[in-house]
Amino acid sequence: MKIEGKTVLVTGANRGIGQALVAEALSRGAARVYAGTRQPLAHPDARVTPLNLDVTDAAQIRAAAESVESLDILVNNAGIALYDDLSERAALEQHLAVNLFGTYGVTQAFLPLLTGSQGAIVNNVSTMALAPFPFTPAYAISKAAAFNLTQSLRALLAGRGVRVHAVLTGPTDTDMTRGFDIPKASPESVARAIFDGVENGEEDIFPDPMSASIADSWRNGAVKAMERENAAFVTAAPTAA
Numbered sequence: 412m413k414i415e416g417k418t419v420l421v422t423g424a425n426r427g428i429g430q431a432l433v434a435e436a437l438s439r440g441a442a443r444v445y446a447g448t449r450q451p452l453a454h455p456d457a458r459v460t461p462l463n464l465d466v467t468d469a470a471q472i473r474a475a476a477e478s479v480e481s482l483d484i485l486v487n488n489a490g491i492a493l494y495d496d497l498s499e500r501a502a503l504e505q506h507l508a509v510n511l512f513g514t515y516g517v518t519q520a521f522l523p524l525l526t527g528s529q530g531a532i533v534n535n536v537s538t539m540a541l542a543p544f545p546f547t548p549a550y551a552i553s554k555a556a557a558f559n560l561t562q563s564l565r566a567l568l569a570g571r572g573v574r575v576h577a578v579l580t581g582p583t584d585t586d587m588t589r590g591f592d593i594p595k596a597s598p599e600s601v602a603r604a605i606f607d608g609v610e611n612g613e614e615d616i617f618p619d620p621m622s623a624s625i626a627d628s629w630r631n632g633a634v635k636a637m638e639r640e641n642a643a644f645v646t647a648a649p650t651a652a
């Protein structure tokens with residue numbers, strides 16, 4: 412899957428990793444980039460089409476899907492991360508609304524276009540899907556759920572020609588990690604690594620030095636082997652998902 416000539420949609424496209432993904436898709440020769448944002452966006456490149464897209468708003472998702480004619484690559488990037496300690500159910504619901512149900516809702520809305528183009532879904536998850544950071548447990552739970560969603564979609568959509576990638580992103584220098592004094596990758600380098608992973612057909616993409624350090628053990632591990640074994644059941648008994 413080459414980015415050149417393709418139509419790409421990025422959610423949360425106005426800042427951070429999403430903004431870098433838009434720039435990277437353009438530099439790789441994407442024919443059209445739909446930039447999903449909650450606020451109006453102006454972009455100097457004529458190939459960018461802004462989309463009013465709050466991923467928690469079903470009406471906006473529907474309107475966005477109706478306004479896009481064709482799509483090759485959907486990047487579910489929009490996300491929130493807030494401090495919590497699991498004492499408030501509302502914090503968990505808030506994270507699930509954006510990071511899980513937002514990803515789910517946008518994916519379902521664009522699925523007909525993606526099956527039509529034999530395209531790809533790229534879900535920007537987090538290493539916290541695998542190992543939570545105790546200051547942001549609600550975030551980690553939502554990312555674990557989004558990762559599991561990604562794995563199921565991968566199995567369910569394989570027979571329909573849609574590739575589904577998980578991005579197990581580590582610390583990246585954006586507004587989200589402001590205040591954490593730890594080594595961070597630049598959003599530009601992460602965006603490059605994400606599209607490299609898509610172009611190389613990597614199911615699970617580890618786009619920064621921290622996450623890359625666990626890539627081999629994940630790819631060759633017992634859990635990944637189990638994912639593949641479980642996925643084989645779908646091939647044996649296709650569903651209408």
Ligand SMILES: NC(=O)c1ccc[n+]([C@@H]2O[C@H](COP(=O)([O-])OP(=O)(O)OC[C@H]3O[C@@H](n4cnc5c(N)ncnc54)[C@H](OP(=O)(O)O)[C@@H]3O)[C@@H](O)[C@H]2O)c1
Nearest residue numbers: 423427428449465466488489490537580582583585586587
């Ligand atoms: N930075 C990291 O270290 C890191 C690590 C692992 C994974 N990630 C993941 O990478 C993705 C991008 O994060 P980032 O670091 O670029 O964070 P960021 O700079 O905080 O940007 C978050 C983006 O998501 C958008 N967003 C939030 N809620 C939304 C909603 N309901 N509907 C639509 N857009 C919404 C924001 O839009 P507004 O400007 O309107 O708020 C913004 O564009 C997230 O999914 C995050 O979990 C980041």
